[in-house]
Amino acid sequence: MSNNLSTQSGGEPILEKLSTQAINLGRNLTDVYHDRVDAALSDNDAFARHQQQNLSDESVAEITEKIERSGVKYLYYMLPTLGSRTVAKMVPAKHVVRNLEKGISFHRTALSDLQTDIFGNLIGGGVEAKEFVGLPxxxxxxxxPWDGEVGRIFCAAYEPEHLVNVGGRPLAIDSRANMQRTHQLLKDTFGLTMKSGTEPEMVWKGDSIEPNIVPGHSPAYQVENLEVMRPIFKRLEEYATALDFDMIEGDYEDKGQIELNWMFDDIELTADRLVTYRQICSQVAREFGVQASFMPKPYLGSMGNGCHHNISLWDEEGRNTFEVEGVKELHMSQLGRWAIGGILKHSPGMMLIMASTVNSYKRFWDPGQFAPARANWGLDDRASLVRISANGRAEVRVPDASVNPYLSHALLIASIADGIGNQIEPPQAGEAGEALPLSLGEAIDAFRADEYIQRSLPDTLSEIYLEMKSDEWARYCGAVTEWEFDQYWQAIP
Incomplete structure (x- = not known):
């Protein structure tokens, strides 16, 4: 791989800048990036620095004033889990300054969803597992917005300072903090910021919102079906707007399925908003006495619940590097093609994150439902894994509605770092690519086979995530389903 990018930099200033960066460092930028990923977890001073920032006069004054002005009396101190849930402790808001200093203690297995394996053992540590500290x-x-006396605050997880050798380090299985570190390393190494917008689809079910379905016709886009859902999407948008979402559009896509979108932003804000949106939906469902589901594939013959990630990379001057200035036709810059090359190279290994459940793979077995089955890309091609639907963004179509957005964005960064640093040229747009895993079991094997992807995550996180998903697959393989009864109960003689 040549580091001399400047010869290809016509219309793309970022290429010459990356070439200079590689020359100055004397190394391939992908290797530099990975070394920095490894080093970040060994920082024993991370907790102390975060604590010092929390206790600055400015920070204390700002948060206490916000809480007092808002009237919040209780705070959820929250962390996302590996399995896309959220855990929290509730603390009276009057203790916020104490918590800024000391944090909140959780049992270590809280971030692995307190999941037990088929033998009854807690994954990630048993009763002897040490606690970790969540620092707000x-x-x-x-x-x-649905209860003005309650607020929430995200935490970053750390090893307790009293633990020998590891005390004060970032907790390896904190997926949110891992994505934040990974993104900062992309900025430090490549001078690039990733922005994204997600498209979370979901299904709502209840007697009061049953749509009229004409046989042989899709209910998508029909105003009458939007009207049936009007009270729900109005409440959703009300709460989302109160939580600083910039809501932009929404539509009715299939039976009970709606998709509401908000403006793209830096990935830290986008991921937090997706997690928050799920909580909003759950609250609205309670208020209306209906059910809200992010299950990836609730029904065969209907659209699955995807969560496309529309990504772009921005340089330090605020330019979208996926576009070439002056080019109007649908295109992707050279830097963008290398980014896509990295994504396609590692897409089989990333499927365990992007499509993380047994049910996720039903999306790919239902023909005609716009779910990609190969590692390819195309210009406004809905069958592709990466679709270029507009200049300046790449729509990654494999993530589904159950995705952990912190893990998905972290691995997209890692694959892009490989693509750009090693100038991985993708095949021509529209060409068939490598087949993707079509079951959770195949995805586990593909993840194990991609050493680069595994190395891009903390070792402990990879190990525990693999254990969680291997146990899920084992439980599914051992389950007897209704389909099997229908197929085999009286099949013989």
């Missing part, structure tokens, strides 16, 4: 990030404080 004051800038993430928000008041919940």
């Amino acid at each position: 990030q004051p800038e993430s404080f928000q008041q919940l």
Whole structure:
């Protein structure tokens, strides 16, 4: 791989800048990036620095004033789990300064969903597992619009300072903090910021919102079906707007399925908003006495619940590097093609994150439902894994509605770092690519086979995530389903 990118930099200033960066460092930028990923977890001073920032006069004054002005009396101190849930402790808001210093203690297995394996053992550690400390990030404080006396604040997880050797380090299985570190390393190494917008689809079910379905016709886009859902999407948008979402559009896509979108932003904000959106939907469902589901494939013959990630990379001057200035026709820049090359190279290994459940793979077995089955890309091609639907963004179509957005964005960064640093040229747009895993079991094997992807995550996180998903696959393989009864109960003689 040549580091001399400047010869290809016509119309793309970022290429010459990356060439100079590689020459100055004397190394391939992908290797530099990975070494920095490894080093970040060995920082024993991470907790102390975060604590010092929390306790600055400015930070303390700002958060206490916000809480007092809002009228919030209780705070959820929250962390996302590996399995896309959220765990929290509730603490009276009057103790916020104490918590800025000391944090909140959780049992270590909380971040692996307190999941037991088929033998009854807690994954990630048993009763002897050490606690970790969640240190709040004051800038993430928000008041919940459905109960003004309750607020929430995200935390970053650390090893307790009293633990020998590892005390004060970032906790390896904190997927949110891992994505934040990974993104910062992309900025430090490549001078690039990733922005994204997600498209979470979901299904709503209840007697009061049953649509009229004409046989042989899709209910998508029909105003009457939007009208049936009107009270729900109005409440959703009301709560989302109160939580600083910039809501932009929504539609009715299939039976009970709606998709509401908000403006793209830096991936830290986008991922937090996706997690928050799920909580909003759950609350609205309670208020209306209906059910809201992010299950990837609730029904055969109907659209699955995807969560496309529309990504772009921005340089330090605020330019979208996926576009070439002056080119109007649908295109992707050279830097963008290398980014896509990295994504396609590692897409089989990333499927365990992007399509993380047994049910996720039903999306790919239902023909005609726009779910990609190969590692390819295309210009406004809905069958492709990466679709270029507009200049300046790449739509990654494999993530589904159950995705952990912190893990998905972290692995997209890692694959892009490989693509750009090693100038991985993708096949021509529209060409068939490598087949993707079509079951959770195949995805587990593909993840194990991609050493680069595994190395892009903390070792402990990879190990525990693999254990969680291997156990899920084992339980599914051992389950007897209704389909099997229908197929075999009286099949013989």
